[in-house]
Amino acid sequence: MADTWDKMKEKVAAVLEEYMKKNNQQELSKDMLTTLLTRLGLEEDTTKQCLDSVFDGASTIPVAKFMTEVFRAGPMPGFLTGEPDIFNNIVMLTDSYKVTHHLQYPPGTTKIYSYFESRGGRYEEVCFFGLQYFLKKYMVGPVVTSRKLDEAEAYFKVHFSNPVHGYDPSLFNRASWEHIIKTHGGRLPVSIKAVPEGTVTPYKNVLFTMENTDDAAYWLTNYLESLLVQVWYPTTVCTQSREQKKIITRWLKETGTPEVIDGGGHLFKLHDFGFRGVSSVESAAIGGSAHLVNFSGTDTMAALVCCKEYYSEPAAGFSIPASEHSTMTSWGREREVDAMRNMLEQYPRGLMACVSDSYDIYQACEKYWGTELKPLIEARAGTVVVRPDSGKLPGIVLEVLEKLEGRFGSTKTPTGHKLLPPCIRVIQGDGIDIDSLEMILNTMAESGWAADNLAFGSGGALLQKLHRDTQKCAFKCSY
Numbered sequence: 001m002a003d004t005w006d007k008m009k010e011k012v013a014a015v016l017e018e019y020m021k022k023n024n025q026q027e028l029s030k031d032m033l034t035t036l037l038t039r040l041g042l043e044e045d046t047t048k049q050c051l052d053s054v055f056d057g058a059s060t061i062p063v064a065k066f067m068t069e070v071f072r073a074g075p076m077p078g079f080l081t082g083e084p085d086i087f088n089n090i091v092m093l094t095d096s097y098k099v100t101h102h103l104q105y106p107p108g109t110t111k112i113y114s115y116f117e118s119r120g121g122r123y124e125e126v127c128f129f130g131l132q133y134f135l136k137k138y139m140v141g142p143v144v145t146s147r148k149l150d151e152a153e154a155y156f157k158v159h160f161s162n163p164v165h166g167y168d169p170s171l172f173n174r175a176s177w178e179h180i181i182k183t184h185g186g187r188l189p190v191s192i193k194a195v196p197e198g199t200v201t202p203y204k205n206v207l208f209t210m211e212n213t214d215d216a217a218y219w220l221t222n223y224l225e226s227l228l229v230q231v232w233y234p235t236t237v238c239t240q241s242r243e244q245k246k247i248i249t250r251w252l253k254e255t256g257t258p259e260v261i262d263g264g265g266h267l268f269k270l271h272d273f274g275f276r277g278v279s280s281v282e283s284a285a286i287g288g289s290a291h292l293v294n295f296s297g298t299d300t301m302a303a304l305v306c307c308k309e310y311y312s313e314p315a316a317g318f319s320i321p322a323s324e325h326s327t328m329t330s331w332g333r334e335r336e337v338d339a340m341r342n343m344l345e346q347y348p349r350g351l352m353a354c355v356s357d358s359y360d361i362y363q364a365c366e367k368y369w370g371t372e373l374k375p376l377i378e379a380r381a382g383t384v385v386v387r388p389d390s391g392k393l394p395g396i397v398l399e400v401l402e403k404l405e406g407r408f409g410s411t412k413t414p415t416g417h418k419l420l421p422p423c424i425r426v427i428q429g430d431g432i433d434i435d436s437l438e439m440i441l442n443t444m445a446e447s448g449w450a451a452d453n454l455a456f457g458s459g460g461a462l463l464q465k466l467h468r469d470t471q472k473c474a475f476k477c478s479y
Helices: 005-023 030-039 044-055 063-069 096-103 131-139 146-159 174-184 225-254 258-262 281-291 301-311 325-329 333-346 361-372 374-379 395-408 434-446
Strands: 027-029 060-062 113-118 125-127 190-194 200-202 206-212 270-272 349-355 381-387 424-428 454-458 473-477
Touching (some): 027 030, 030 044, 125 225, 131 190, 131 225, 131 281, 131 301, 146 174, 206 225, 225 258, 225 281, 225 434, 225 473, 325 349, 333 349, 333 361, 361 381, 395 424, 395 434, 434 454
Parallel strands (some): 349 381, 381 424, 424 454
Antiparallel strands (some): 113 473, 125 200
């Protein structure tokens, strides 16, 4: 099995250190590095392509430049590790029929200019996000290699074969891909212009454009459509997350706690519970990252990795200690209060959330949190967040608030809405989507409760309850 990134980096660094000491120099030649990397098992032709980019015509480079630009922090590119991602072959990251489209454009075609937009949809404002991930992950650098062409052609020979007519070699535009390798060092000759990520625009506006920069690669622009249209997903997650932020912010103001917004507390009012609710780790990563454009609370670790590795954001999201049913029910029904006490003892300060409906949510609120454990909660330096995880919405939220108020009391905001003391709050994480979230906050306000009493957790609905037609995203050729 190939070395992991960390082990490979350590091995290369050790060899370089020994070489520097032995030769008393701080500069590296391309021949020396090519020899070193190929001896470590890296692919020779793609290693040379990578080094061509780093050296950029220079005869030598400082060792620090090599370690920074090539062996930078984060996952090593597949073309360096010798352990390529089997799905990361740009020649195959398209719809099958596009492989044949080079034969369909009019003779003499030299330029294809296309654009991506939200042509309409549920939300009139779109928050654009996610393009940088796809560019860095799949398109930057010498992504076209002879090995990838061979791999793709082997698939195409089977995929496009016909039991009567066999396989037509002209269907695969291999010569043009080889032109990209020869002329551009395996880099894609396209130019992409986009609105800055995080920009909010009215729908029915262009979000990015793409055109070929080599007349011989006119066919490439729309060949890349299948991959880049996937930007619809993080953009739609980001857009819908922002709409929920607007709802939460509005109710915080209307129920008398604008100071929560001023202090940034609203950024933790919708927590991402979505890792298990999406279709893949990559979906969790890019969808979870999109949510973090608007909020700061998440339990989706893949999103943190994505933000760090592809957006250079070392701390995009935060979380707190929290229980699940398995940790609570493992104590047994008779010892549920002990399980709750254990949470208070294990986490004596700060925010802590505890699922409280394992057996009887009302008993948990009134007898356990509100009576036996009340002195510990009130003396604690922080906030206990009670989580009901079942029951009919919005009723269960109001009932829990009322039970807790009966034990802990409440104060009034300037708008006359009730607010629990700072030591106790509620999070609703079951059945939350944008519609139920607004319904709950509206019902709370009508019932005299301030929005600041409640935070939300959302899983599949946050990252998965949407599709490309939610915002009618499309990529079209216009020139």
